[in-house]
Amino acid sequence: MSTDKDNDWVRLISADGYSFLVRRHVACRSGTLKNMLSMESSFSEAVSNTCTMKDERGAVVERLCEYLQFKAIYDNGSLKKEELPDFTERLAPEVALELLMAADYYEC
């Protein structure tokens, strides 16, 4: 049951209208998204399985999703720190600051 729930898809919509589908358990790697989608509190986002990220551009949301996916794959203690692939390569300087803000906001 819980694995089904973890495996279903949630929609993240960026401010400029891009829509990203990610697995729920991936999205929940972000504390803020997790709270947003929490069934217990059942805010409108949780009811519709859709999170509108109205302050972030599509490019930023895309990186965010990539990072959450990266975290979901590697952040489980199976690899040592030096064995982890380098994520910083993927960070374009153009979006770095915006990403920094988003990371703080979304708690990831």
Add this chain to the structure above:
Amino acid sequence: MAAAARRGIKPKIKPPRKLGPEFSAEDTWAKLSRNIVEIQNHNAANLSYEENHRFAYNMVLYKHGETLYKGTCQLIANHLDKLASEEIIPVFPAGSSDDPVQRSQAGETLLKALRKVWDDHISSLSKLRDVLAYMDRVYTKTANVPEIWDAGLQLFVKHIIKPPIEDHVISAALTQIQTERDGYVINRSAVKGCVDVLLQLHDPHDDSTIYKRDLEPAVLRESEMFYKLEGERLLETCDAPEFLRRIEERFTQEDSRVHHFLSSSTAAPLRRIMEENLISPHLSTIISMPNSGLDVMIDLDKFDDLSRLYSLFIMVPAGLPSLKKALRETIVRRGKDINASGDIADAEDMPEEEFEANRAKGKAKARPTNTGSQTLQLALKWVQDVLDLKDKFDQLWSRSFRSDRELESSMNEAFETFINLNEKSPEFISLSIDDNLKRGLKGKSDAEMDTILDKTITVFRYVTDKDVFERYYKGHLAKRLLLGRSVSDDAERGMLAKLKVECGYQFTQKLEGMFHDMKISADTMQAYRAHLAKTTAPDVEISVTVMTSTFWPMSHSAATCTFPEMLIKASKSFEQFYLSRHSGRRLTWQPSLGNADVRVSFNSRKHDLNVSTFALVILLLFEDMPDGEFLTYEEIKAATSIPDGELQRNLQSLACAKYKVLKKHPPGRDVNPTDSFSFNADFSAPLQKIKISTIASRVENNDERKETKDRIDEERRHQTEACIVRIMKDRKHMTHNDLINEVTRQLASRFQPDPLNIKKRIEGLIDREYLERCPDRKSYNYLA
């Protein structure tokens, strides 16, 4: 920036989009607070989490965290006050109603209301926590205030758990518990809901939960009062088993209560209260309750009640000791009763002869007049009673007292006490073994026999004067062996092995010597018969048992007699044979221990009589006499030179018992020196073989007992001296106390030596210059 350098392009970093001057803390808070109220009103589904989270985020980001935090707390407080006045205040129990059902229902409603408010509060609080996550993460840390969740709980304590609400809640919970104790059904989940709430809340000043702070003490106080009264009430209205049953029920009830709707932390103190009020003060009352206390339960074999008593008693520290004491007392009392029933017979010690005569008939069943046989029966009964008592308590111990080791040892102590109170117990035990080995074991399997003997051994184990037992056992064993009365040799050896295990090699050494003698004698007799086959045999066929005098107990009381010619011939023939095989030995004849088969012709028919050797000697005097001639007692005595006691005994069994081979003049039951006897030629009996007079085991009379006691005392003196010398030879020098202790320890396996006697022995040894007193007057030297 390794990545950037590799690409070789100067990266252009775009600044993040700034919030314009359009941000206004007041506006944001106004919107957010409106939404918080919405959340509290269960309308979260209509709200966007993202939006509210952003409000909170922005407020914290633009340094309005404090406004946000305080405002939120205020909203929570307002909401709680509203809930209290809407949900809880209206359901306060209206005054004191006398109907327990009504009261309990009112209480239940209140508890449910509290739970409802709590659930409501927690649900909105958790949403707020989600929304204000950023505030918790950033603001609370720097401002050093509790996170919003904890703040919410504290607000609950402050606004709900306060007088008068709390008082009402606690008294409602107590009412529920009391209602259940009174035997009514309550809604346990309502109480549990409330208890759970109190368990999750903490006192703002220290770390203890509200439950621990307020509810638990109240529950305990209430319980103490209740159980104090309950204990006294039950004691007045119930008998002991019922009382125990009720108490046990109370314990189970409270256990389930604690388990189902109180905190497990309450279990221990609550239990202690129950133990202190229901059990501890009533221990001795329960045990000694007239007509239903411990004694009665034991009498009636109430295993369940007793095991209940045990399990309740071991809960309290004073329980086991008082149970031990009571058990000891009851066992000793029962034991004394058994002893007392044995003592009645002591008063009527009677002539042995009559008893002998009775045994002569080969019947175990005694005539009512035959008190001697009764004494034997009493001895057997005593052992059987002790065994039964032991069985009873063993069963009790394993079935009701969970084989408690401490109880076992005090039970053993009690058995030891009363068994040793009866100074005849070693004799009785030996008699019982004798009886079993002689007839009791006939037709029983080896295993059954073994259990019977094992049981007797358990009684034997309690006896401190093992040497007294040894003396009796030796006597009984000798008689069994000589008269061939033992049922089975295996059983005898089995018994011997058991005694060896109990008391060691030394104890059984002589007994084994007796067995050995029997075997050697059998071999000797075979050789003798072979020898006779080659030479001329004497007229009388004899069978001889050669006994090593130190092994056998009877060599001392050597009653002799003048053998008639034919017996002298026979005995001389054996003597010659024996001394030719073993030179340098001395043979002494013990006619008092032998018996003989003799064929006698009466008027009607011939009978084979089995008589003692003495009786044979007497009978032979009449062999050549004409019918109707008399021999006076004195004449018989002069002719046979049998000592008076033996003579009287044998004459009595020949002339006064069931088979009257001789006629006594005048007739009567007792033999007097003035009587005279004649051969009873008219004697007739249905049986061809008749057994007359056997030396049967029996309880000693007072004189014999005194003699036995003297002999034992003498033996003890020797043993004590030997022991002292043995120790001193080893140690050379020893203080008085050490010596006494060591001697006591070494002799304990045989008897309980009296220090005074040891001291006398030491003095004796000093006189004989085995030891010398050291100048310090407290220790001794061994003189080689």
